[in-house]
Amino acid sequence: MVGAPDMGACLDRLAALGVEFQTETAPSDGEVCAVAMPVRLRSLVVRRGFGSIQLPARPLVDCRLAEPLALWVGGVVAPILAENFSSALKTVVTGPGFECRNRNREAAGKISAHAIGFALDISGFELANGRALSFGASGDPAGQAVLRTVRTAACGWFTTVLGPGSDAAHEDHLHVDIQRHGTSERYRICE
Template sequence: MLIRSAAAVVPMMMAQVAMAQPVPPLPPPRPIETPSPATPPAPRPQAPPAPTADAPSAVPSAEDCLAVLKAVGFEIEPAEPPQVSNELCRIETPVRLKAVPVPTKPETVVRLANQPVLACRFAGPFGHWIGDLVAPLVAGIKGSELKAVQTGPGFECRNRNRSTTGKLSAHAQGLAIDIAGFDLANGTTLRIKPEANTAPDPALAALRTAACGWFTTILGPGSDEAHHDHLHVDIEQHGSSDRYRICQ
């Protein structure tokens, strides 16, 4: 009888034991990854944004400015640049503003009785302020719809506060307007000039405070003698920041 050596028997036994052990399960296969596109899809074109006080350059040309404002319901038309003797008085894209829409009242407009001539980039924020804020605020407080706004001419080639010397006014660029009063549908007029021995009207106080979020300068009765009877608003930049406000 042939007797195998221990050196030969041990490897054979280890191989048998290994074959008897259960095979561990394999991990599930990874899902097939969807390859990402080589280039993202092009964004869909959007209409130019309406001009604002914080973005006075949002409308690059007369055609685009008028198109944007007309598309949202402004009654506005191009205006001839006024003839002036001072060449520093320059208005960019002059327009004549006739009426602005009231978004909360479809097919309703507020008339600009004096049809002021303004730079188009200022006509936008000014008109939106009237239609979006002043009209619903006045209607809510006074109980009557806003019908028209009494203003000055808008563009005027003159210095600040009509001084004979000093810096040019924002009016000299068509970036400012003076407001004398608001005509209501019930026949009354909400005048900016305060009446003697009468408390400030809450509607005027509210819209004057809110104007600080729309314009860079707000001056009215109480700020100085030059503005004792009207409300001046403009979007002229003060210093290096368009965030600085003069609210008086």
């Protein structure tokens, strides 16, 4: 397994967080698309008895995105959903993570954070009691209010958070990524 120099340390931290994953050979769709620390995610674990949270799409992402994802889902999303709906978070419904394409699937322009494994699209969450929460407009009002809360909190872990209301490309899902904007690691795009 060849990866970026500090991949081993990232994998160790991911394992310590209870993330179930497999390392993968770096995808190479085209010259500009490359994931330096590729991991395919199976599930996340939340402490304090929430149990395991499945990622049925098995997204392929860079280890450095997987780490804040596990911290956000485990530390914020699962507890908030459990508090509001008296049921454990069971599933995070996502896209594939890695996709070799430009931003917003446009023919020209900048390469997407998805093309280097730094981004994941999340369409919603499913709870143990069968309740489904979707970022799309069809969700119920109580669910939408809670989703707004976890969306705002995501800005603590990710450098970009886009969703319904941001632009037409994000009307039915939350996009989170860890791409650095300019020279500051603290700069956020949270729309």
